[in-house]
Amino acid sequence: MGKLAILSGGGSLPVMIAQAHPEAVRVVFEGVAHDMPEPVDLHNIAKIGGIWQALKDAGVTRVVFAGGLGRPDLNPADMDAGMMSIAPRLLAAMQKGDDALLRLIIAVFEEQGFEVVGAHELLPEICASEGLIGGPEPDAAALADAERAKEVLAALAPVDVGQGAVVAAGLCLGIETLQGTDALLRFVGETPEKLRRGKGVFVKAPKLGQDLRVDMPAIGPDTVRRAAEAGVAGIVVAAGNVVVIDPPGIRQAIEETGLFLLGQVI
Template sequence: MERLAIIAGSGALPVELAEDHTKAVLVSLSGMSHDLPQTREHHFEKLGGLFADLKAQGVHEVVFAGGMSRPDLDPAEFDSFMIETAPRLMAAFQQGDDHLLRLVMRLFEEQGLTIRGAHELLPEAKAPKGLITGPTPSDQNLADAARGAQILATLAPLDLGQGCVVASGLCLGIETLQGTDALLDFVARTPVHLHRTAGVFIKAPKVGQDLRVDMPAIGPETVKHVAEAGLAGIALAAERVLILDRVRTLGLAASLGVFIYGLEEI
């Protein structure tokens, strides 16, 4: 395998990748949080310097991992590469996150770097098909999961989020820029009489999304918030969503009576 660089954002995924690929170059972007003890920090405004550093380290493959916020760019700090790239970048900033991520990937590929997906490097983290842990979902649970999948597929062209909550066929909320935790907190504060039954949190990539970056993932915090929202379980797009900190996540779900289920068609 060619030498790998992990472009680290927040959350457990970069940590798991770093533990599994101990010779990887660990990189972070200034102003973006991460949980790695030490990285080679670069400013997004000086992307040309990042590429030069990766080449100097013998890096040929790159994986983007973890949550990454849009950088606050200062054009006065742009290096020559960014000055040349600015028109393309500014156009992407006016569109959704998916467009911006696709451009960033193209920039790396244009430098001769191969983009690897986290799911390629941690295949055991992918959600399998069927019941993964917890109680068996009811027919209503599965119907709500199918309804959620339909909602996410319909919203995909708008480049919004990767999750929603459905109870008794009714959508209680969709994931937007604020993320999964904010969605589940909103659902937790929804009046009980609007739930009818315990609902389901559905997580899936957007239709046509490049899974090499921004692949959906859940972890222990997701399970905790699902339980606090009074939901019955979590439905995931099988093979297309990652389960992070797997042992703890599955154990917590089982102890809280929350099912995790991999949907084959979503």
């Protein structure tokens, strides 16, 4: 099995991979916040050709993308020949949504001979298990709301909108968009009481057909606390397809908030 490189964004997931694979090359990017401990290789994402060459020179054959990178703010003056060669495809993909952009990232690295692997392949234990993960058993109303939220997400998948939805008493209170989970839950929490018929459920799952190697959904203790602030009864995640970051912290957050966390096959 070839040498691994971790292309790191923000958050704890890249650090977890580095701890499990200490031999991996740790790549971080200018202008992108990260928590990766030294030693790291700092690169400008606009010089992707240089990144490819550095990885090859280091003997890397496998790469994993982990953590939040956001959309690159590229300055044409900084682009090297490698980035210029993919720029037309990159600009076209950025107009189509995150899924198209992430698929292009995978494609261009594979074209360079790298195998792109998912964080869940390197750390299978981090994925949500099926069944009640913590908190009280959800009642029939909560389970029905979860089913409705899944329908909403399935309907939105073809237009590449988001990975989460909140439904209460059958009514959709919010969907996750580019702003992310925290923004969704804050928006739901601001819903006037007269528009809410119940507490509701937050469902987090990948989009249908989403390539999980570069964009697997994740939840952590802060997700649980934000969901509680939004007033929902609990969280349902796609078993095997959502990363559970900091399980002890999540268990503590569940105990603090009284929410349930349930893994279902979605």
